[in-house]
Amino acid sequence: MSNQTQIRLAGSGGQGMIMAGVILAxxxxxxxxxxxxxxxxxxxxxxxxxxxxxIISNEEIDFPKVIEPDLVLSLTQEATxxxxxSLKEGGLLIIDEDILLPEGFESSRxxxxxxxxxxxxNVGRAIVANIVAVGFIAEFTQLVSRExxxxxxxxxxxxxxEPMNKKALSEGxxxxxxxx
Amino acid sequence: MSNQTQIRLAGSGGQGMIMAGVILAxxxxxxxxxxxxxxxxxxxxxxxxxxxxxIISNEEIDFPKVIEPDLVLSLTQEATxxxxxSLKEGGLLIIDEDILLPEGFESSRxxxxxxxxxxxxNVGRAIVANIVAVGFIAEFTQLVSRExxxxxxxxxxxxxxEPMNKKALSEGxxxxxxxx
Numbered sequence: 001m002s003n004q005t006q007i008r009l010a011g012s013g014g015q016g017m018i019m020a021g022v023i024l025a026x027x028x029x030x031x032x033x034x035x036x037x038x039x040x041x042x043x044x045x046x047x048x049x050x051x052x053x054x055i056i057s058n059e060e061i062d063f064p065k066v067i068e069p070d071l072v073l074s075l076t077q078e079a080t081x082x083x084x085x086s087l088k089e090g091g092l093l094i095i096d097e098d099i100l101l102p103e104g105f106e107s108s109r110x111x112x113x114x115x116x117x118x119x120x121x122n123v124g125r126a127i128v129a130n131i132v133a134v135g136f137i138a139e140f141t142q143l144v145s146r147e148x149x150x151x152x153x154x155x156x157x158x159x160x161x162e163p164m165n166k167k168a169l170s171e172g173x174x175x176x177x178x179x180x
Numbered sequence: 181m182s183n184q185t186q187i188r189l190a191g192s193g194g195q196g197m198i199m200a201g202v203i204l205a206x207x208x209x210x211x212x213x214x215x216x217x218x219x220x221x222x223x224x225x226x227x228x229x230x231x232x233x234x235i236i237s238n239e240e241i242d243f244p245k246v247i248e249p250d251l252v253l254s255l256t257q258e259a260t261x262x263x264x265x266s267l268k269e270g271g272l273l274i275i276d277e278d279i280l281l282p283e284g285f286e287s288s289r290x291x292x293x294x295x296x297x298x299x300x301x302n303v304g305r306a307i308v309a310n311i312v313a314v315g316f317i318a319e320f321t322q323l324v325s326r327e328x329x330x331x332x333x334x335x336x337x338x339x340x341x342e343p344m345n346k347k348a349l350s351e352g353x354x355x356x357x358x359x360x
Contacts, residue, residue, distance in 0.1 A: 022198060029221040038218035041209040064220065064245045
């Protein structure tokens with residue numbers, strides 16, 4: 001893997017994947033890295049699936065668009081079908097546990113993880129699934145330090161929700177430790 | 181101006197400029213355009229100023245990064261000093277009314293607009309300044325339809341805050357009409 005990692009976060013419109021991308025990017029810059037976070041919207045952007053992308057790098061980023069992600073994390077079936085199929089060779093597809101993959105996807109490395117269930121059952125709110133996902137990616141990839149991720153999360157979530165989001169982040173870390 | 185418009189939104193970290201960029205991009209795709217919304221973070225991203233960028237186009241976007249914006253809107257002095265100085269020739273700089281520009285900036289077209297004051301006094305919450313800014317840009321540039329902007333705003337703001345944000349949007353439209 002080069003100095004540059006391309007991550008795509010996919011889910012339904014209301015699942016906060018843009019926020020997850022922003023948090024990962026902000027954690028990266030707290031770690032003195034360079035980051036670009038983006039959403040591209042084309043004609044395919046209609047419907048319920050949405051994606052957000054992050055590039056994290058140790059040096060300047062020449063072409064600021066994710067072409068072949070190193071890692072795709074997807075929370076829904078529709079988002080997986082739409083955005084889970086253009087990974088770099090050897091890239092990693094992380095999908096929520098209930099998602100079913102058609103045959104073509106088998107070439108990628110795939111991990112199924114109970115992100116939504118963890119948010120619902122262990123934190124009590126499905127809405128923090130995006131923060132569980134951030135914790136999972138941070139721990140699994142080791143791209144950003146835990147200190148910076150925590151700071152970035154607390155800087156972005158609504159006032160009053162900090163404890164819930166800290167818990168969600170810890171759950172994401174724990175999930176990644178359990179599948180490593 | 182080409183088919184493609186590059187917009188930069190600058191402010192302090194908590195002012196919601198990323199959200200404003202996301203809303204403009206989502207309004208554009210509701211209008212059947214193509215859009216990219218992004219944040220680039222480099223070493224300069226430390227400190228209080230932050231920026232978000234949007235490219236709105238009628239055709240595919242080749243290079244998805246804002247180089248020389250057609251329009252910069254900035255809400256703070258610091259953000260203006262950092263991000264207000266690389267406009268396209270003939271580009272437009274929109275700054276909040278209290279911002280002071282040093283000499284070098286005089287080459288750009290500059291408009292001063294009371295965005296923060298409008299949010300505070302006419303809507304009652306400074307936090308909706310970003311939505312006032314969205315309304316201002318939408319009306320001033322005519323890049324996106326009002327119907328789509330409203331839909332995009334209502335799809336992004338927290339539940340329960342819809343009336344306040346609709347009011348903020350209208351105030352932004354009215355401000356743009358008053359300076360046109």
